[in-house]
Amino acid sequence: MNAHTKESEPEDGTLRLQKFIAEAGLCSRRAAEALIYQGEVWVNGKQAGPGTKITPGVDKVTVSGKLVRTVPQPKITLAVNKPRGLICSNDDPHNPDTVFTLLPREYSKFRFFCAGRLDKDSEGLLILTTDGELANRLMHPSNEVVKRYHVTLKNPFPSSRLPRLVKGLTFEGERLKVERAALINPLKDGTATDLDIHMHHGKKREIRLLFSALGYVVNRLRRYQIGAVRLKGIPLRGAKQLASREIAQLFVSPRTPNAELQATRSTPSTLHED
DSSP: OOTTOOOOOOTTSOEEHHHHHHHTTSSOHHHHHHHHHTTOEEETTEEOOTTOEEOTTTSOEEETTEEOOSSOOOOOEEEEEEOTTOBOOSSOTTSTTBGGGGSOGGGTTSOOEESSOOOTTOEEEEEEESOHHHHHHHHOGGGOOOEEEEEEEEEEEEGGGHHHHHHOEEETTEEEOOSEEEESSOOTTSEEEEEEEEESSOOTTHHHHHHHHTTOOEEEEEEEEETTEEOTTOOTTOEEEOOHHHHHHTTOOOOOOOOSSEEESSSOOSOOOO
16 A cells, blocks of 8 residues: 555444554554564454454454553654664663653653664654554655754765765665765865765665775764754754644655755766765
8 A cells, every 4th residue: 555545444433453553553554564464463362364354442452462552542743852872662662771761751651653763873853653654654665754864974084985875885785875965064175074964765774884884984873854854952852742734844855955065866966986
């Protein structure tokens, strides 16, 4: 099913099992489908299969042995400023080393999960939501939600190698690339330790692995924008609830002014790699 297509409701009051799980805030619909295929979902004491429908408030649904709420959670979406040292894990939201410790006390009774992740050593803008449908849209590759990062390297990066970041490379069987790379405050020799990086896909630790494959160490990685929603104004470890208008801005990609030294996938670069 296309990420933009809204699933129609059955007329008999039942819901597809994966939709019920997503609306309960347990995980995204795609993740719920995977759990069903893995045999982790049971309905009224029987293992559920693909295509199962349930009646909310009547049928008892468990996932990995835990009862799923029969009353859907309110749809709450938060933008948080993640510090280094916290992991984005849904396995144990009460673990003191997860991003869920950033939730304001009034939201602690709800089940949140990450709509996109940042690794333990990275920081910045992260979306936590109880809305499984929204999370699915944010993470689905077809929607090309653009994430923007400020990357600081141990050693200066030359402008001549910017096209390589955009062209990409294969590292340990994975294709790694970015959509835009630009030097921040470059020196007269055309190098800089700080770069502005844009990407709309994002495999695990992709930016770090890409620079590592090119021989560079990432000292700091900070995500400062998703779509048109910026981190600005949210203090470290702080959280801000997003209104409907702001949620819509997550899917908007504002035009970026051209930098003096940059390479992008949308326009031919004037730089040439050594």
